[in-house]
Amino acid sequence: MSETKNGAVTVLLGAQWGDEGKGKIIDYLIEKYNVAVTARCQGGNNAGHTVVANGRKYDFHILPSGIISPTCYNVIGNGVVVNLDAFFSELDHNGVTNDPGWEKRIKISSEAHLVFSVHAQVDGRQEDTLAAKNKIGTTNRGIGPTYSSKCFRNGIRVADLMGCFEEFSERYRRLVEHYKKQFPSIDVDLEAELAKFKAHREKLKELDLVGDTVGFIHKMRKEGKAILVEGANGALLDIDFGTYPYVTSSNATVGGACTGLGIPPTAIHYIIGVVKAYQTRVGTGPFPTELLNEEGERLQQIGQEVGVTTGRKRRCGWLDLFLLKRSAQINGYTAIALTKLDILDSFERINIAVGYKLDGEELSAPPAQAAAWERIEVEYKEFPGWMSETSGIREYDKLPEKCRKYVQFIQDFIEVPIKWIGVGADRESLIVRH
């Protein structure tokens, strides 16, 4: 994102396995570039974005991070799966409902699919059916089953809830029955759930929260407003391009911005990839650079690598440029925000993965076959650590030379400019490169 062009859409994406620090960068961009609309295009309340601002820590799961800004509109697009219980409780939890007129700043797409408690139960049951090594390690929020319902075409959309309630109730009963055939132990209090959804419906109507978000974004673009699409999860968790089947159930890569919001590709001017200076992953699945040693534990502890949604410890390892290059090929990043560089301050030596071999052969792309990941051999480049604190630094040239070499190597390898560097959790801890 450089100067805001009229109606320009910027897409911000996690370039790894999520938790790269997207929330913090979004918060910075909103203020700096006068962003008028932030929009979520995929995922649901499995996401967990942390923003440290105004002297407090916010965590957003289903709400776009722009909700903090009093002037920003927030869109939950058609590609998102919406858990209304989570939506309303998150508004309260983050104090949004205390702001007068807050409801005018939020729009949920009538085409978005609803997550029901039955989906969360199915999520758990499905995981239970898998052997330990095959479990996905989902967030248990019902995200996969809701996208399955969408594709199976028995999903229920926000518009269905807003229409005839009898019809909605009928479809809901059928959905529960469908899943009960597969998992008889599923336990749903149908009448209580329907009463709850009736209350949600009244609230959504009263506050006028549901609408045509495609038209809304189009109108804002025509008015020359800056739009920021907030990717959730990360490129390596993408349903098509991630480490399948250990992925989430939506497109967390750039295409998700178009299909999940109804934005034409030609409207996208900037694509920002958020990259953590090392690698983390929550849940199971391949992680060739994982450090199952004291160094990994130190990254976890210093980086406070704990899931924002589930509280699970994140697995940690060295930065994987082989995978990052793939992520850059798919997403076409125009700039990179490199975060959490400060976490490496006390490491005497730092490694970066620069290549993969499979059965002795150099690979040009990550393996498509799940079983092949176990046989990957990683080729590393070692860097001497800079062994000094970077958190107070605000100018690139003031970073220690060894640190700049690390950053420069990443930039040269993926051939995308690193425009921002995070050296701390709060809003101010950012180096901007010109």
Ligand code: 2SA
């Ligand atoms: P799901 O629940 O079906 O999307 O899980 C499938 C896989 O996707 C991973 N996943 C995530 N990975 C990183 N961060 C996520 N959000 C939370 C956070 C996670 C948390 O910000 O920390 O709190 O645990 C997220 N959401 C989904 C998940 O671990 C599975 O590997």
Ligand code: GDP
């Ligand atoms: P997201 O899902 O990509 O928004 O990231 P999360 O919020 O799940 O995890 C990132 C964590 O790192 C949060 O606790 C942030 O406050 C924190 N964070 C972000 N950028 C930096 C940084 O540059 N340095 C440090 N030390 N912490 C950061």
Ligand code: MG
């Ligand atoms: Mg997160």
